[in-house]
Amino acid sequence: MAFKWKERQAIIDGYLAETGRNQFHPAEFIDWLGGKPDHEAYPWFFGTDDATAAREHRISLARRMASGLRLTVKVEETKYTVASVAVREFPAYVSPVAGRKAGGGYEPFDPKDKAAMAELRRQGVVALQSWLRRYAGAFADVDLSAIEEIAAEDSRVALSA
Known part of the structure; x- marks a missing residue:
């Protein structure tokens, strides 16, 4: 579930207003949201188990690591030939x-x-x-x-x- 810009702004503004903070701290936001299972953003952050979320996070890290890099791949063309197999039976x-x-x-x-x-x-x-x-x-x-x-x-x- 991805939120549009206006929805994200409203969620963060709601968090800042409720906590009385004037600066967004992601770690505090997650802690605050963890206690609000009815909040509209809760499933986005807590909708999966920790193992799945950790894997998705690692995949995201890998994407960021490869972002902007040039990947060089060597492609070999393999010539295929058709082989005909003749099965013959002989006495031993x-x-x-x-x-x-x-x-x-x-x-x-x-x-x-x-x-x-x-x-x-x-x-x-x-x-x-x-x-x-x-x-x-x-x-x-x-x-x-x-x-x-x-x-x-x-x-x-x-x-x-």
């Missing part, structure tokens, strides 16, 4: 076909290893070709050209395994 272990006759076994799969990736693709193409042959009748009315293209594209690799 693969059994290479070439080593199966000798007893073979499973080997840990590393997607960065070109030989391991080629082996997985060979096995995938063989499985895909088998699936296409097995379910050709069930999907006769469905366009499987994209799947057939993948199976045919790598058929040379699959047959050489």
Whole structure:
């Protein structure tokens, strides 16, 4: 609640008249006003608890401290790039076909290893070709050209395994 100039003047004049003083002392004014909860200015000074009033006072002090100063701020422009993330699932272990006759076994799969990736693709193409042959009748009315293209594209690799 902010008072206009005339209202503030009337409040202070009332305080001076009631106390008989001819000079305004802010500390005495607050003490005088503290005993008058019905006064129109009371909520302005005593309308909040002490902790809130102390915080507001400190904020006011900080504003006065920064008033008139020049603040220099460094602004950095950050270039943003769009990253695309491709999530792929791989088996943890693969059994290479070439080593199966000798007893073979499973080997840990590393997607960065070109030989391991080629082996997985060979096995995938063989499985895909088998699936296409097995379910050709069930999907006769469905366009499987994209799947057939993948199976045919790598058929040379699959047959050489």
